[in-house]
Amino acid sequence: MATLTFLGHSCWTIFDGAHTILIDPFLTGNDLAAAKPESFTRLDAIIVTHGHGDHIGDTAQIAKATGALIVSNFEIANYFGAKGLSSHPMHIGGGRQFDFGHVKLTIAHHGSSGPEGEYLGNPAGVVITMGGKKIYHAGDTGLFLDMKLIGEMYGPLDAALLPVGDNFTMGIDDAVKAVEFLKPKVAAPMHYKTFPPIDVDPNEFVAKVRAAGGRAERVDPGKTLEV
Ligand code: NI
Ligand code: MN
Numbered sequence: 001m002a003t004l005t006f007l008g009h010s011c012w013t014i015f016d017g018a019h020t021i022l023i024d025p026f027l028t029g030n031d032l033a034a035a036k037p038e039s040f041t042r043l044d045a046i047i048v049t050h051g052h053g054d055h056i057g058d059t060a061q062i063a064k065a066t067g068a069l070i071v072s073n074f075e076i077a078n079y080f081g082a083k084g085l086s087s088h089p090m091h092i093g094g095g096r097q098f099d100f101g102h103v104k105l106t107i108a109h110h111g112s113s114g115p116e117g118e119y120l121g122n123p124a125g126v127v128i129t130m131g132g133k134k135i136y137h138a139g140d141t142g143l144f145l146d147m148k149l150i151g152e153m154y155g156p157l158d159a160a161l162l163p164v165g166d167n168f169t170m171g172i173d174d175a176v177k178a179v180e181f182l183k184p185k186v187a188a189p190m191h192y193k194t195f196p197p198i199d200v201d202p203n204e205f206v207a208k209v210r211a212a213g214g215r216a217e218r219v220d221p222g223k224t225l226e227v
Helices: 059-066 074-081 147-153 172-182 202-211
Strands: 003-008 011-015 020-023 045-047 069-073 087-090 095-097 102-107 124-130 133-137 159-163 187-190 224-226
Touching (some): 020 124, 045 059, 069 074, 172 202, 187 202
Parallel strands (some): 020 045, 045 069, 133 159, 159 187
Antiparallel strands (some): 003 011, 011 020, 095 102, 102 124, 124 133
16 A cells, blocks of 8 residues: 655655655745645655756755655765765666665656756656555656556556646646556646646546546645555
8 A cells, every 4th residue: 555645746755654755845935835844754765856946846954854865866866965965876777675665767858957057967757666556756757658668567557646737848648648658557647837837737637548548636735645
């Protein structure tokens, strides 16, 4: 069992009954966020998909307060390591078993510059196995055919968390195609409404996935999805 809680934008927690991880904690500066950086007391890890401010977000503050291990690509792990925070470097194609679960980094077609324009490696998606469930968080990305590989070889996926906001990432129709490639048991939209260029209707994504025979659920900020 795994409980996925959406905290706005691309930020989720995953709780398996014993461990909790946080992904892409962009809370400060996001009016739609359903948590504050100081909300977290116990966290095993923070996974950061890429260097953009709306994904790195409050990682440093939360990691400092909770002692959570930051898991990200080599460049981002070193960036936080240089700030005295506990981090573990990985890279695309690599997987590792941690105490809280298994993490595998996958490709994402996007950028990954840091808050000050630093080079922070390649952006990634991530397949996380916790509580016996496999969850794919796509990070920020355009549609790519290798999603079929992720669905077939790293799956079957219990959930796929997909950006749908267009402009910076896949829009709705591409994300519907991503669901077709990934074949998850359920897909949930993210990376929409936060900024004017990504103000799309997540219900359109849900309706189109269902019309194509898949399962999708809109998870509002602060709400959960059980997989
Ligand atoms: Ni980005
Ligand atoms: Mn983004």
